[in-house]
Amino acid sequence: MRRPLLVAALLIAALPAAAQAPMKLPSTPPGAPDPARLVAGHYAIEPAHTQVMFTLDHLGLSLFRGFFSEASGTLDLDPKTLSATKLSVSIPIDSVYTTSRKLNEELLSPQFFDVQHWPNATFTSTDVIPGTDGWVFVNGDLSLHGQTRPVQMRVRLHGAGKSMMGKGQAVGFDARLSLNRSEFGIGGGVPLVSDQVQLSIAAAFEQS
Numbered sequence: 001m002r003r004p005l006l007v008a009a010l011l012i013a014a015l016p017a018a019a020q021a022p023m024k025l026p027s028t029p030p031g032a033p034d035p036a037r038l039v040a041g042h043y044a045i046e047p048a049h050t051q052v053m054f055t056l057d058h059l060g061l062s063l064f065r066g067f068f069s070e071a072s073g074t075l076d077l078d079p080k081t082l083s084a085t086k087l088s089v090s091i092p093i094d095s096v097y098t099t100s101r102k103l104n105e106e107l108l109s110p111q112f113f114d115v116q117h118w119p120n121a122t123f124t125s126t127d128v129i130p131g132t133d134g135w136v137f138v139n140g141d142l143s144l145h146g147q148t149r150p151v152q153m154r155v156r157l158h159g160a161g162k163s164m165m166g167k168g169q170a171v172g173f174d175a176r177l178s179l180n181r182s183e184f185g186i187g188g189g190v191p192l193v194s195d196q197v198q199l200s201i202a203a204a205f206e207q208s
Contacts, residue, residue, distance in 0.1 A: 031159030031170065033134075038079040038160050039169045043205035045073045045089065046165070049172070051202045052091060057194035064193075066098035066107075068121075075205050077171070087125040087138060089203075094119065111188045118145050126150075138175070147184040153177045153201075168207030175201035 031037075050071045058064040073089035093115045096107050108115040125140040131154070138153040155175045163170035177199040182190055 026164075029159075029161075030164055031161035031172065033157050033159050035079065035157060035160075038077065038157070038171065039207070040078050040080070041076075041169070041207050043075040043077060043169075043171065044208040045071050045075075046170070046204040046206045047071055049202070049204035053200045053202075055198040055200070056196075059192055064098075066096060068093070068095050069097070070095045071203075074208075075171075077205075082128045082130055082136065085125070085128045087123070087128075087140070089123045091121045092119060093121060112186055113145060123151075142179070142184075144184045145186050149179075149183060151177060151179060158202075163206055166206045166208075170204070170206050172202070172204045175199075175203060177201070 047070050050069070052068040052071065053065055054068070055063055055065050068091050071089055071091045073087070075088075076084075076086040078084040093113045094108060096104060096113070098104055098107070107113055110116075121142070121144045123140050123142050125138050127139040129137040129139070131137050134156050136155045138155050140151060140153070141148050142151045153175045154177075155173050158172040158174050160169065160171040179197055179199070180195045181187065181197050182195050187195070
């Protein structure tokens with residue numbers, strides 16, 4: 001009886017040390033901007049590392065930036081046949097963040113996004129077209145503030161490789177999109193604050 005009890009006691013004593021053992025990290029980043037690393041499959045957005053930054057001109061004096069986060073969505077990736085690739089994204093408007101708490105609240109109001117009536121912005125791709133210098137054009141429908149309009153994103157691979165957070169592959173892209181917010185019924189402050197908005201998107205995906 002003593003031997004099994006002794007083994008059990010040793011195992012229990014070792015548990016805290018095992019729980020505190022640091023995770024072994026790779027010596028080099030697992031991702032690289034190599035299209036040959038892209039693996040076809042179904043991916044889900046990794047929200048903790050996906051950001052949408054918007055930039056506007058403020059009074060002709062400076063640029064003003066803010067962020068959206070907490071994105072969700074899927075990517076059906078086919079590197080060999082880009083036209084078969086599909087992207088669907090949803091972003092909660094109440095995730096908006098700027099350097100002004102008061103402005104954050106104003107942006108959610110009926111004067112701007114009117115989040116009570118239109119809580120999310122969505123994008124659904126309709127076509128993916130190869131470009132040059134590593135860029136790809138992603139056409140799709142953007143729904144924002146109750147309006148749906150066609151837009152085009154320029155997208156470039158940032159990195160692909162084995163996921164450190166899951167069992168499959170991971171991939172990340174940089175994207176650029178320009179739009180006129182008044183076309184979506186968000187014209188508050190124009191022209192003192194520019195109608196044209198530049199979006200810079202860092203999108204991270206995990207294979208699912």
